[in-house]
Amino acid sequence: MRKNLPGAPPVAIRVAGLRVVRGGRTIISGLDVDVPAGSVVGLLGPSGSGKTTLMRAVVGVQDRVSGTVEVLGEPAGSPSLRRRVGYVTQDASVYTDLTVAQNLDYFAALAGVPSRGRKAAVAAAMSDVDLGGHEKQPVRTLSGGERSRVSLAAALVADPELLVLDEPTVGLDPVLRRDLWDTFRQLAASGKSLLVSSHVMDEATQCDRLLLLREGGLVADITPGALLEETGAPDAERAFLALIDAANAAGAEPPAREVRGRSTGGVHEPVAADRGPAGGVAPGTAATDGTREEDAR
Numbered sequence: 001m002r003k004n005l006p007g008a009p010p011v012a013i014r015v016a017g018l019r020v021v022r023g024g025r026t027i028i029s030g031l032d033v034d035v036p037a038g039s040v041v042g043l044l045g046p047s048g049s050g051k052t053t054l055m056r057a058v059v060g061v062q063d064r065v066s067g068t069v070e071v072l073g074e075p076a077g078s079p080s081l082r083r084r085v086g087y088v089t090q091d092a093s094v095y096t097d098l099t100v101a102q103n104l105d106y107f108a109a110l111a112g113v114p115s116r117g118r119k120a121a122v123a124a125a126m127s128d129v130d131l132g133g134h135e136k137q138p139v140r141t142l143s144g145g146e147r148s149r150v151s152l153a154a155a156l157v158a159d160p161e162l163l164v165l166d167e168p169t170v171g172l173d174p175v176l177r178r179d180l181w182d183t184f185r186q187l188a189a190s191g192k193s194l195l196v197s198s199h200v201m202d203e204a205t206q207c208d209r210l211l212l213l214r215e216g217g218l219v220a221d222i223t224p225g226a227l228l229e230e231t232g233a234p235d236a237e238r239a240f241l242a243l244i245d246a247a248n249a250a251g252a253e254p255p256a257r258e259v260r261g262r263s264t265g266g267v268h269e270p271v272a273a274d275r276g277p278a279g280g281v282a283p284g285t286a287a288t289d290g291t292r293e294e295d296a297r
C-alpha cells in the first residue's frame with residue numbers, strides 16, 4: 001500500500017484508476033483523485049454524474065469496483081475503518097421506531113464505542129447537529145430535516161476521522177444549513193477530513209477544495225477562489241455552469257467511459273481516453289475484480 005510521501009500533505013482518500021460498473025453500465029472510468037486530510041472537499045456535479053457512486057466506493061459498499069481506493073491509508077471497506085469513517089447517505093438511514101438517543105447509542109455500539117463512553121458520545125453528536133431536547137423522541141415523529149440530522153449524528157457519534165456526507169443539507173432551512181457548515185468547518189479545523197456532495201452552490205464556497213464530476217470523469221479539482229478566477233464568473237453557481245457547459249461542449253461525443261480528467265489542481269479539459277482502468281486491480285483495491293454478481297443497487 002502506498003504511504004504519503006515524506007513532506008507531502010497527508011491524504012485522506014486516494015483514488016487511482018477507479019472504474020465502477022452499475023447495472024451493466026460503466027459509471028466511473030479511470031478516475032484519479034486525492035482528497036487532502038483535514039479539509040472540507042466538496043463533490044459537485046450534475047445529477048447522475050457519479051457523486052454517490054464515488055462515495056459508495058470510498059466507504060467500501062459499492063460492488064463492481066476496480067482500481068485503487070485507499071482511505072486513511074487502508075483499502076476502502078477494511079473492517080479497521082469502521083470506526084474511522086462516518087457515512088451519511090442521501091436518505092435518512094436510522095430506525096424510525098427507536099428514539100433519537102437509542103439510535104445514536106446503537107450506532108455508537110456498532111462502531112465500537114465502549115459502553116462507558118457512549119452517553120457522552122451521544123450527547124456530543126446530538127449537540128453537533130442541534131438536536132438537544134429530542135433525545136427521547138421516536139424518530140418516526142421527527143420532521144424530515146430532523147431525521148436527516150439524526151442520520152448525520154449517527155455518523156458523528158463514533159468521532160470518525162473521515163466523514164463522507166451525501167447531500168447532508170437537503171431539506172434543511174438556511175439557518176440549520178449555515179450551522180451545519182459551521183460544524184463541518186470546526187470538524188476540519190480539528191483535523192478531520194470531510195467529503196461532502198452538494199447541489200447548493202453557495203455551500204461550495206465554504207469548501208477548501210472542489211471536485212467537479214461530469215459523466216463519471218473529473219472536470220475540475222480546484223479551490224473555490226480559483227474556480228471563480230479561472231471562469232471569470234461572478235458567483236459559484238455561474239462558475240459551475242460555465243465549467244459544465246465547457247465540458248459538455250468539449251466532450252459531447254464520447255460517452256462517460258471515454259471521458260476522464262487529470263487530478264492535479266485546476267480546471268481540466270476532459271480528454272478522450274480509450275484505455276481501460278489504470279493499473280488494473282492494484283493491491284489495496286476497494287473491492288472486486290468484476291467477477292461478482294452485478295450490483296443491483
Ligand SMILES: Nc1ncnc2c1ncn2[C@@H]1O[C@H](COP(=O)(O)OP(=O)(O)OP(=O)(O)O)[C@@H](O)[C@H]1O
Pocket residue numbers: 022023024025027045046047048049050051052053054295296297
Ligand atoms: N443500481 C444502479 N443500477 C444502474 N445504474 C445506476 C444504479 N445506481 C445508479 N446508477 C446510475 O449511475 C449514474 C450515477 O449515479 P449517482 O447516484 O452516482 O449520481 P449522482 O451524481 O450522485 O446523482 P444525484 O446528484 O442525482 O444524486 C446515474 O446515471 C445512475 O442512473
